[in-house]
Every structure is written in C-alpha cells, then in structure tokens.
Amino acid sequence: MPMKTQAGLRPYDVVLIGGGIMSATLAILLKHLEPTWTIAVFERLPEVGAEASAAWHNAGTGHAGLCELNYTSENPDGTIDIDKAVAVNEQFQLTRQLWAALVEAGILGKPETFINPMPHMTLVHGREEVDFLRRRHEVMSGHHLFENMRFSDDLDTIGQWAPLLTRDRAAGEPIAATRDITGSDVDFGELTEQMFHHLRWQDVEIHRSCEVRGLRRNNDGTWQLRVDWRTDGDRLTRKVDARFVFAGAGGWALKVLQKAGIPEVRGYGLLPVSGRFLRCDNPAVVERHEAKVYGKAPAGTPPMSMPHLDTRVVDGRRALLFGPYAGVNPKFLKKGSILDAPASVRRHNIAPLTAMLKDNLPLIRLLVSQVTATRKKKMAVLREFAPSANAEDWTMITAGQRAQIVKADPEHGGVLQFGTEVVASHDGSIAAVLGASPGASTAPSIVLDVLHQCFPRYRRIWEPRLRELMPTLGVSLAHDARLARQTMARTAEVLGLQARSIG
Template identity: 40%
Template sequence: MSIIIIGAGIMGTTFATLAKELAPNLDIMILERLDNAGAGNSWAFNNAGTGHEANCELNYTPVDGEVISVEKALKIHAQFNVAKQFWAYLVEQGAIKEPTTFINQTKHCTLVSESAIEELKLRFEEMSAHHFFEHMRYSEDFDEIKSWIPFTMEGRPHYEKMAATAIETGTDVNFGALTQQMAEHAVQNLGVNIEYGTHVKRAHRSPTGRWVISADRNGTAVEYRADVLFVGAGGGAFPLLKKSHLPFRNRYAGFPVGGRFLQAPISEEQARQYKAKTYGKAEVGAPPMSVPHLDLRAVDGKYYLLFGPFASFKPLLEKGRGFLDYLGSMRLHDIPGLLNVALRHSHLVRYLISETFKGEKSMFEELERFAPGMSKRFDWKPIEAGQRVQIIKDRDLQMGTEILVSKDKTYGTLLGASPGASVSPEVMLRCLEQMLPTVFTNEEARIKMKRIFPEDDLNTLINDPDRYREIRDAVNKQLGITRQ
C-alpha cells in the first residue's frame, strides 16, 4: 500500500514514523513545501514550546460560579503522557540521541492577582485531588512564590496579594528539533522518502480510486499517486480539502490567527535561576489564545525568555504564504460562516484587530504589568510566531482540533490548532486507527504497539492511579524528568 503525507511538520512526521514502526512494508512518502522538516509551525519560535499537560493553563479548566470543570485538563494531560511514551521509545531506540535536544524539565506555574485568588484556589483543590496533579503546590506567600518564579516577582511590592501554583515536572519542548530528528530516523532507518521544496496544489481521486496529487517542485510541475492520502499541512490543509470533492468539505472553512512574542536571550545562569513557564489569566472578555505567559525556552543549546502571545489577524494560511492562497481556499458557501463568526464572535474580531495594530510600546507595557522591571532587564525584541487556522464548522467557530477521515478511509486530515504538537503522537495514533485499521489486526504490530505505548488508553490513565504512576515514572526517567 502506498501512502502520501502532505506536510513534514510534527503531525505528518509523527504519522509517518508511527505507521512505519507498526507496518514496515508500507510505502510512505512525505511532500513538504519547505526545505526542512519541522520548519513551519513546528519550528521552535513559531510556538511557545510548552509541553501542554494542563498544569498551568487556566483556559483548560473553565469556572462557572463555584464549579470548575477539569475534564478537558484530564484528557490533555493523559494525551501528553501518551506522547511522552512515544518520545521515550524514540530515545530508547537511539532515534533521538539525547532527550535534552528537544525536551527540558521546566517548572509550570500559574500566577494570578488578588481578584482571581479564589478561582485559583478552587482549581488547585479540584486538580490536586486527582493523581495527575498530586504534586501540584499552591501558595499565597510572596517569598515562596518569588522562590518559584523570581523574574515575575522581583519587581513587585511585597504587600501585593498574589497566588500561584507550581508543578516541578513540567516541560519545555523544541518541537522543531524533535520533528527534524524524527524525520532523519524515518528516512535513514524506516525507509520513508521525503520530497522537500514540493508545494502541493491539488489532490483528487482518479477513476481507479487512487489519489492523484499535483504539485510544484522547485518550479517544475510534478504528479504523484497513492492509495491513501493524509494531509497534515496546518492551514494548508483547508484549500486541499476544498479541492478534494469529498462530501464533508463544505462544512469547513478556515479562520486564520497569527501571533507575536517578545524574545530575549539569557545566560545559562539566568536560565537556571528562572527555569519556569508562568501562565497568567486572560483579561475579561479576551479569548483563550490571549493568556499571557513568560516562558523559559531552550533552543539549540541556548536560552531565551519568551513573553506573549500578541495575537494578530492576518489572512494567511501559513507563515510565508500569501493572501491569494487564503483567498483561493475560500468558496461562496464559506461566506455565511465567516459572517456568522464576525457577528457571534465580534469581541474576538475586535480583539484580533486591536492586537494586530499593537506597537512595541504597548507590548512592553503588557510585559511590565505581568512582570514589573522585566522590560529593562533584558534585551527584548518582537518576533513573528506561526499562523494557526481555527476551524469554522457548520458556520460556527471551533477552538480545538478535529480529525477528518473519508468514508472509504483513503483520505485523512487534521484541522485546527490547540493543544496541537503536545498531543501529536496520541492524535496521530487515533488517526492511524481510523485510516489503517488492518494494521492493528496484525499480531506483530500489536506487540510493537505495546513496546511503543505501554498504556495508550486515556481512561486507564485517568482512572487507574497506580498504572498512571508506573507509566509516568518510567517515561520521565527515560526523558530526564525528575521530581526535585
């Protein structure tokens, strides 16, 4: 069976690696628009690099009055622990030589001001009662919080009322480095072929039932054929879906959202001093994507602080692609959905427009509110992050991700953005189960599955504390993550 994957980012590369690990006889080719794997949204500074497992993100635990919902947080935490199993397997196999090239232990903290202390306390009480978050700590003591996250507290007056939670075993993940190493392993050891510089223009079914992929490769028109097609091309998945003639294509449209960060290089000593990702609380009425956070980043042996995000509305499918690509992805039947989003989510539209025109002065003022004194302490500069295309489904805006698979299981794609790369192995595993179900009936594949994923059942991880701890501790040891 021949499979073509469009996009050599974290999703497409994970799909290819998993598929070949489980079924070595598959013929797999990846077509990538850029010149390297992981060079798009997966690249280190096109995302915040947080290993999302709901340790510190308030938007994963919405509060309604005195009731807090933790279901989403539990699912994301379980998914990330499935992801860590896959990455630990790659380290064990020597596909990744050193875990610190892509994953580094980084404290995950949440910091709120006086008005949100009760909410954070409620969140802590609910979450720390579950075995996923049993090591979460809570404090309202200024000095203790300062010991956790000194850069965010040093410029604040001692009398200011704050509250914080901390989990020591959080992570910073360089998804670009991870993707590159996976791609090298897939090519050198698994027999995957990657064609770089290949911009796919269209994919359609031939009369024989195979997929025909038309592309431009370094200025030359080329054509590929495959039995199965998976599109993991980020925002580029939308125009290909529209041209696929699949019956569900008309239900979906794309709503692009860009982002910027403030970035500052720091020394190794300063990195040891901070070593945290600190998430705050979004302003009232602001969307989840606006949650401010100050992050330590480890990239290629160097250290940086990242603050943001500062959202923007740019009608682009992907960073480096033009407006005409986005316009070309639109159809007349998409217009009512866009108008509906503009009306029903007018606050989001206004927010994105205001953020788009926010200058450096306003960005630094926001940094000062979050961490007083920080804007003058380091050499900050604004950087552009990646483009995320949110889903408009049945004329309404969706903030999550969705796997779409055709009825005949020959076409699959992933739409949406959050929590994205952090849960890519678990999401791609579910995609494989839908698209290639016969792979999982093979006894050798089932044995290999257990080696890669000792426990991939989310409900077991959520409901069986002993099994979760067993898996967590073994995987964390392999990845160099320890309780301190």
C-alpha cells in the same frame, strides 16, 4: 534530486503533505506498523519542521494541563471542572511514552536535545482570581495526575519559585500562583528533524521544495497528486499516485481537503491568527527565571492568546519568551500567501464564517488592537508578569501562524472551535488535521485518531504493536493511580524529566 515519479506507476501506499510534527509522528507509527509500506513526504519549504513546528514559532510547552487555565472551568454551582485538563494530561502521557520508546530504540537522540524539565506555573491577579486559583488547586492536586501541584498567595514563596514575577511588584497586590515541577519545555523543531532523519534511513522519501497543487481521485479509488518541484529556479510539475493521503500541514490542510473535493469538508473554514513574542537573551535576566508561567487570556480569545512568560531551551541555550501578541493575518502559514483565507471561501462555508465573525466581534477587535498596539503597550502587558522588565532586554520576534477551526453549527450558524480536529473522507483514503493548540504536544493521540478513522480493518492487528511504543494505550491513567505513577516515573527517567526542586 527527488525521484521522477510519473502517473501510471505503482502508487505510494502513503503520501504525507507537510513536513511538520504531525506527518513525522504518523510516518514513525506507520513504519513501525507496516515496514513494507511505501511512504513519501512533500514539504513546501527547503527544510522540514520549519513552519509551526520550528522552535521559535511556538512556545515549546509540553501541554499537560498543568498550567493552562482554559483547560479548567467553573460550573454554575461553583465547583471546578477539570475533565479537560485530565484528558489533555492523559494524551501527553501517551506522547511521553512514544518519545521514551523512540529514545530507547535509538531513533531519537539524547532527550536533552529536544525536551527538558521545566516547572509549569499559573499566575493570577485580583481577589476573585486568587480565590478561583485556590479552589482550582484544591481539586487538581487531589487528582493523582496533578498531585505535584503547589499553590501559594505569598509573595516571598512565589518569588522563590520565579523571582521575575515578584521583583519590583507593588506591595499589597493580590496575586497567587500554582507550580508543578513535572512540566517540560519541548523543541518540536528538533524533535521533527530527528524523526525525519531516522525515516530517511527507513526508505521514506522526503521531498522538500515540493508543493502539492492539485488532487483528484483516480478510477481505482487512489489519489493523483499534482506536485510542483522547485529546483534552481525551475519549476517542474509531476503527478504522483497514492492509496492514502494525509495533510499535516497546519492551515494548508484545509486547502488540500478543498482541492480533493470531499464532502466531509463542507462547512469548514479557518480563522488565521498570527502571533508575535518578546524574546530576551540577556543572561542576567534569563538566569532569574526558570519556569513556564501562564496567565488568563482575555474572554473569548483562542487558547494561543493566553499570555505566558516562558523559559525556552533551544540548541542547548536558554532564553525567555513572552507573549503571544496575536493579530489577524490572512495567511494560513507563516510563509503562505495573503490570498490563503480569501481563496478558501466557498459557497458552503460563507454562512458559517459570517456567523462566526458576527458572534466574535470582540475577539476580532482584540486581535486588531494587538496588531496596532505600540511597543510601550506591549511592554506594559509583559510587566504584569515581570514588573522589572527593561525594554532594552527584549526584542520582538514573529511566531508561526495558527488557523482556528470555523465549522457549521445548527444553533449559531457557525462557531469558532478551539483545539484540533481530524477530518477524513468516508472511505478513509484522505485525512487532515485542522486547528492548533495543543496539537504538537498531543500529536500521537491525534495521529491515533487518524489511524482509527482511516484504517479500521487494521485496528485489531495494530493495537498490540502500538502498545510496544505506548504501553498504556487503551487504559485510562486517570482511573488507575498506581499505573499512572509507574508510567510517569518510567518516562521521566528515560527522558530526563525527574521532578526536581529549583527554588
């Protein structure tokens, strides 16, 4: 039974809303920085890590900018801009450092239980796209963070890298691929569970089947949370006080900020996007593919719409995943309410939401079309990657819900913003993470942003302690090739990610 905390008792130093990878990462860092602080976690579901962090609710890609086309772009003069890919890669290197430190400290278990080496590939079709990928590779492979990337437009070579991509493919079709063997597959659900398992032994209270239904500010500047406990069919409401509140609860985070009534959330809305994947467990098929292969998303669609054919390693077993097939769903969480989106509409975000919808009608039509697409059409999309795919080998599964940020914009009225963003009150007493990909892969960097915004007076004290976990914090690996290579080699060794050729 959770502790019966009543209003008026000494408040927690920190309350975390949501039991996913964001809250787990923040709790791990705070316990390292301030071991005496009292921390409580409130999760709506019976288990932690069961929403977007769950293994089969995401693609498990350790996003490092190795294969995602949306992290690079072509400038008007024909040059290739890789700045975003470099930034994402640097963030993932911090993630690897934190995980390696936690493995060495015995906080996380054997690395293969949550992360495994997996080549990351990009696949394109058509002469123009082949030419773009070749030029993209020339620029990226010239940077030390991507020096392991290889390019080929030869069918036999691509077939050696990933046989499913070329088997039964029509002769003469222009295709090309890049491959980087330093990529990884991550089970974020397992990672989250292992973090919380350790936190329980560090006196972090983890309350499950508990939903935060309301927030209000106390006279002393702390927050009072109204929490519903659900046990054995009963629902008990209790009040909990906290000096600092963090919502790492996916789309639910917007609802938390709105309940808190902070002015910083004005103008923000969310576009919830559902996702489904085709999954294959047939060993004869699975053994012919060992890579995460990303293609090009339709113009104007969210990053999560990039089609990809992935090898997944979950509970030590391999399977294949293809998708996502995105669609419109009003829920902010997979196990949320169909009233989530309508209930989030406020006077201050009506204009941004309306403007965003008006400017993104092709995206909305695409999402609707994917919802209504027949299984035959879904298989046709898969066969663009794996021409020999047999429908009998693939079953449809429903992934986690994603909520893309909509925010006010002086020029357009409202824009759809991809990625993640930290929204915090002016006094730093409450914060939340909004948005989606590449969130889980860059959770440490996002959480560091939360710490910097909400605890600025601790920054000088905390940074040396943070470097104990992430030694290159504050140093640009993009500008220090020697340090980058040393750091990547060390974390690869600790996490079992040494580059290896498998074809």
